[in-house]
Amino acid sequence: MTTDLLYKDLTYKVRGCIFNVYNQLGFGHKENVYSRALAIELSKNKISFAQEHPLDVIYDGQKIGVYRPDFIVDGKILLEIKAVPFLSKDGEVQLVYYLKGTNFKLGLLVNFGSSKLIIKRRIWTPNPRKSVIRGNPQ
Numbered sequence: 001m002t003t004d005l006l007y008k009d010l011t012y013k014v015r016g017c018i019f020n021v022y023n024q025l026g027f028g029h030k031e032n033v034y035s036r037a038l039a040i041e042l043s044k045n046k047i048s049f050a051q052e053h054p055l056d057v058i059y060d061g062q063k064i065g066v067y068r069p070d071f072i073v074d075g076k077i078l079l080e081i082k083a084v085p086f087l088s089k090d091g092e093v094q095l096v097y098y099l100k101g102t103n104f105k106l107g108l109l110v111n112f113g114s115s116k117l118i119i120k121r122r123i124w125t126p127n128p129r130k131s132v133i134r135g136n137p138q
Contacts, residue, residue, distance in 0.1 A: 006106050006123055007076055010047070014073055015119060017041040018110055022117040031083040034112045035070055038081065048074045057101035067098050077106045083113035092120055099124035 005011065021037045035051070042049050050072045057065040071079035080095055087109070095107045099122065111118040 010074055013045060013047055017045055018119060022112055027113055027115055029083060031081055034083055035081055055102045067102060077108060078104050079108045082111040084111060085114055087111040087118050092122060095122050096124060
């Protein structure tokens, strides 16, 4: 059994950008402040991204809605940013729905709003029993 992570190198670089933003700004700012700072950090590190780019949500081959993730990183990773004191399970569930509805495989949910940075990694597979949540408070 292999333990290779999906988009391992890209995820490592993105996490580095996230940590740089948190280390400089700390917690307590609004979500849009972190979003702007992360865009600067991703650009400095030459990581391709799109902000709030609309993605069609597909059901049974038909468009049923539009989702605008905070970031799409290198066309591979959905990145959602929160700035709340407590990260509820709803944020993780929402990310899974976004992954499933847009056919992306990997999402990161980041909370800058608490005294410890939280990054949750969510992988979507067609079999929900195999989907994985990985969180690493730092």
